[in-house]
Amino acid sequence: MKVFSLSGPSGTGKSTSALVFAHKIGVEAIIDDGLLIVNGMKVAGVSAKFEKNTITAVRRAIFTEEAHREEVMKALTTNNVQSILLIGTSDKMTKNIAQRLELGPIATFYYVEDIRTQKEIQKARFIRQTQGKHVMPIPYRQVEQNFFKRLVQKGKDIFTPKREKIGETTIVRPDFQQEYIEIEKQVYVQLLSFCCNQQDIVQKVEHIQFTLGEQAKATISLQLKMPIDYVLPRRLHQLQEAVQQSFFQHFGYELDAINLFVHCALPKKK
Incomplete structure (x- = not known):
């Protein structure tokens, strides 16, 4: 054998x-x-x-x-x-x-x-x-x-x-698996929202959808601040990197996908 x-x-x-x-x-x-x-x-x-x-x-x-x-x-x-x-x-x-x-x-x-x-x-x-x-x-x-x-x-x-x-x-889930920390889905959503709102280009986070299964994915709908006087794809990529870094820092693993959808752009709030 x-x-x-x-x-x-x-x-x-x-x-x-x-x-x-x-x-x-x-x-x-x-x-x-x-x-x-x-x-x-x-x-x-x-x-x-x-x-x-x-x-x-x-x-x-x-x-x-x-x-x-x-x-x-x-x-x-x-x-x-x-x-x-x-x-x-x-x-x-x-x-x-x-x-x-x-x-x-x-x-x-x-x-x-x-x-x-x-x-x-x-x-x-x-x-x-x-x-x-x-x-x-x-x-x-x-x-x-x-x-x-x-x-x-x-x-x-x-x-x-x-x-x-x-x-x-x-x-x-075995009987001997007594110790584990259960995290509510809302915790992930709140972290993702906070991270996005920390970025100076974001006016508002409209909606976040998070899934944790075979793939760990975040889908985030945003409003951006006006004026957009920068290279948009580059800044959105930087936003994805910031979200990924924050997620890894808090949970110890990386998301498989971070999908950003820009719904609209509005003037900066006074």
């Missing part, structure tokens, strides 16, 4: 990118938080994300329970798995998993920085810290029947560049 490792700190988006990355390097199976996933479907195991505390979650993820370990090892044989990607928080953890499941030595070690941009990692950390949400790289229907009392949401369908579906994701 060809064994690969993908490691990185918690909350950096390893599970989010796992299906695409496994497909890219030609790997059919994934071990993630105690689950064996083959070709995008859970075939064995119990997820560590549904343990009551972090200690039991870690023990679940590294297969310390004998029955859990034997179930996954049997499924590896039954499904004739020839290549597998082990996901963990460190090389030590993935080596531990490989040893417990008797997979043999790990051929190649990859890290989250190899498969995700710094911008994507920053956003993933922010979502973990402010929403407490975790991603499982398995379909919603394989989760919700047994864990319907917890936050469980459909994630997204995962496709290859050729638009071939290779799997789905599900979003959950």
